[in-house]
Amino acid sequence: MGLRHTESGRPLPLPNPTTQPFFDAAREHRLALQRCPRDGFFYYPRSRCPHCLGDDWAWETCSGEGEVHSFTIDRVGHVPALREYAPFAIAIVELANGPRITARLVDVSVDDVAIGMPVEPAFEDVDGITLVHFRPRA
Amino acid sequence: MGKKRAAIVGLSEWAPQRVWDEPMFSLEAHARLAAEVLADAGVDKAEVDGLVVSSVYESPMFGPSAAAEYLGLKTNFAEIVDLGGATACGMIWRAAAAIEVGACETCLVLCPSVIPPRPDGDGPRKMDFPIYLGGDAWGSPQGQFEIPEGLVAATPSFAMVAQRYMDRYGLREETLAKIAVEERDNAQRNPDAIFHGKPITIDDVMNSRYVCDPLKLLEIVMPCFGGAAVLVTTPERAKRARHRPVYVSGFGEHCTHKSITYAPDLLDNPIRVAADRAFKMAGTERSAVDMASMYDCFTITVLVTIENAGFCGKGEGEAFVSERSLRWDGDWPLNTHGGQLGMGQAGTAGGMGHATEAVRQLMGRAGDRQLGKADVAYVNGTGGMMAEQVALIFEGA
Numbered sequence: 001m002g003l004r005h006t007e008s009g010r011p012l013p014l015p016n017p018t019t020q021p022f023f024d025a026a027r028e029h030r031l032a033l034q035r036c037p038r039d040g041f042f043y044y045p046r047s048r049c050p051h052c053l054g055d056d057w058a059w060e061t062c063s064g065e066g067e068v069h070s071f072t073i074d075r076v077g078h079v080p081a082l083r084e085y086a087p088f089a090i091a092i093v094e095l096a097n098g099p100r101i102t103a104r105l106v107d108v109s110v111d112d113v114a115i116g117m118p119v120e121p122a123f124e125d126v127d128g129i130t131l132v133h134f135r136p137r138a
Numbered sequence: 139m140g141k142k143r144a145a146i147v148g149l150s151e152w153a154p155q156r157v158w159d160e161p162m163f164s165l166e167a168h169a170r171l172a173a174e175v176l177a178d179a180g181v182d183k184a185e186v187d188g189l190v191v192s193s194v195y196e197s198p199m200f201g202p203s204a205a206a207e208y209l210g211l212k213t214n215f216a217e218i219v220d221l222g223g224a225t226a227c228g229m230i231w232r233a234a235a236a237i238e239v240g241a242c243e244t245c246l247v248l249c250p251s252v253i254p255p256r257p258d259g260d261g262p263r264k265m266d267f268p269i270y271l272g273g274d275a276w277g278s279p280q281g282q283f284e285i286p287e288g289l290v291a292a293t294p295s296f297a298m299v300a301q302r303y304m305d306r307y308g309l310r311e312e313t314l315a316k317i318a319v320e321e322r323d324n325a326q327r328n329p330d331a332i333f334h335g336k337p338i339t340i341d342d343v344m345n346s347r348y349v350c351d352p353l354k355l356l357e358i359v360m361p362c363f364g365g366a367a368v369l370v371t372t373p374e375r376a377k378r379a380r381h382r383p384v385y386v387s388g389f390g391e392h393c394t395h396k397s398i399t400y401a402p403d404l405l406d407n408p409i410r411v412a413a414d415r416a417f418k419m420a421g422t423e424r425s426a427v428d429m430a431s432m433y434d435c436f437t438i439t440v441l442v443t444i445e446n447a448g449f450c451g452k453g454e455g456e457a458f459v460s461e462r463s464l465r466w467d468g469d470w471p472l473n474t475h476g477g478q479l480g481m482g483q484a485g486t487a488g489g490m491g492h493a494t495e496a497v498r499q500l501m502g503r504a505g506d507r508q509l510g511k512a513d514v515a516y517v518n519g520t521g522g523m524m525a526e527q528v529a530l531i532f533e534g535a
């Protein structure tokens with residue numbers, strides 16, 4: 001209901017009015033996050049800042065530079081339609097500007113992933129929407 | 139002895155099954171558990187005026203009243219609890235608190251996890267594991283930001299806790315394997331355990347395949363069907379009970395997030411606050427604990443829980459586990475029923491199993507795995523991704 005699936009069964013986001021700007025930016029291969037004037041950046045997109053519940057945030061484009069805070073190698077592909085990508089790395093990325101984002105790591109061998117590894121966003125256009133993964137930063 | 143708030147006076151628990159031979163509706167399972175737990179306690183149904191349920195499949199809304207109606211109860215307290223793996227422990231303290239403040243006197247706490255018969259009358263049913271765990275609802279942050287990235291079910295999340303722990307403290311995978319092996323040893327004394335008759339070695343665990351690094355297949359619970367229940371009543375009523383009353387002398391609950399992404403600290407888990415509150419309320423020291431019954435969806439869950447519940451310092455879990463035997467006959471008995479790793483994870487009944495085992499031990503009813511001394515038990519539940527955690531202190535009369 002809150003997802004749509006590609007023909008192969010890949011789950012894709014169904015944006016809503018609050019989250020649409022994030023996906024609009026992603027379509028342009030930009031990472032946009034909301035920034036609260038008191039508490040800084042937060043993720044995921046919300047109607048109000050999760051720290052102060054204020055609604056005077058603004059969208060800002062970020063570099064998305066961060067590092068791997070933790071990760072795992074999914075050897076199975078718990079989402080059946082992602083089995084063709086297994087083994088793949090899932091990481092909690094800590095952005096330099098604060099928030100944590102969990103995403104697949106791409107353009108990297110699963111043997112080379114390590115905590116502390118510098119990463120940046122990697123955009124994948126799929127079936128009319130753009131997903132935000134991360135990849136090693138040069 | 140902490141304050142005698144309320145007492146557990148009876149239990150019922152079904153052997154977990156991978157394939158459920160006897161399809162039944164959730165309401166039917168509630169009724170069977172209620173009959174069994176009342177019979178075990180020797181308490182008449184007419185005394186029951188409280189009911190706590192976790193899910194009533196045939197009534198997704200109005201669950202408590204649907205169950206009360208089916209069971210023919212007139213309740214002064216009817217509650218539903220939704221804390222994932224911490225649900226059962228959350229149900230027990232809510233029942234105890236309701237009794238303590240006089241909201242009700244005798245309360246059924248029921249956790250069936252069964253599968254209904256099919257409309258076409260077909261036979262036994264296998265577990266169909268819901269990998270999205272409800273995260274695919276419209277508007278769900280998980281559905282938009284995590285499920286498409288592959289973060290589903292629970293294994294990847296707990297694996298990331300383990301990976302972070304290993305990076306920070308240098309944990310050896312063999313230490314996690316030891317937890318799985320010793321819990322499995324305990325299951326050999328529990329005929330109801332799904333892995334009864336199937337002991338394993340450290341090598342077996344180390345040689346099992348990686349599912350989500352660093353977690354391997356034998357460090358992960360097996361989802362099952364089952365059911366478990368307890369009966370909670372007043373200290374006064376408990377004095378006339380058939381078994382040794384088990385007092386709920388302390389409890390604590392803490393929740394900081396849902397998805398592991400937003401955990402304030404992967405290694406500083408909510409159980410730290412919950413356990414501190416429980417021990418303080420009970421007025422009991424950790425050194426007085428005779429047994430620990432800790433939620434064990436994965437081996438890493440146990441290790442970080444031992445630390446965060448305050449049985450050792452941060453980063454000392456490896457030494458703690460290595461230097462002790464966690465077996466029922468060891469020097470630090472943990473999950474003497476085999477835990478969910480050894481017994482199987484039967485939905486919310488799996489979490490209840492940690493409580494029923496502590497009750498069994500404190501009542502002196504644990505059979506071949508009975509501890510020599512069992513007066514104080516530490517019990518906890520972990521819901522979601524180390525997200526919602528509940529600690530309970532049980533004390534025998």
Ligand SMILES: [Zn+2]
Binds near residue numbers: 036039052054
């Ligand atoms: Zn704010």
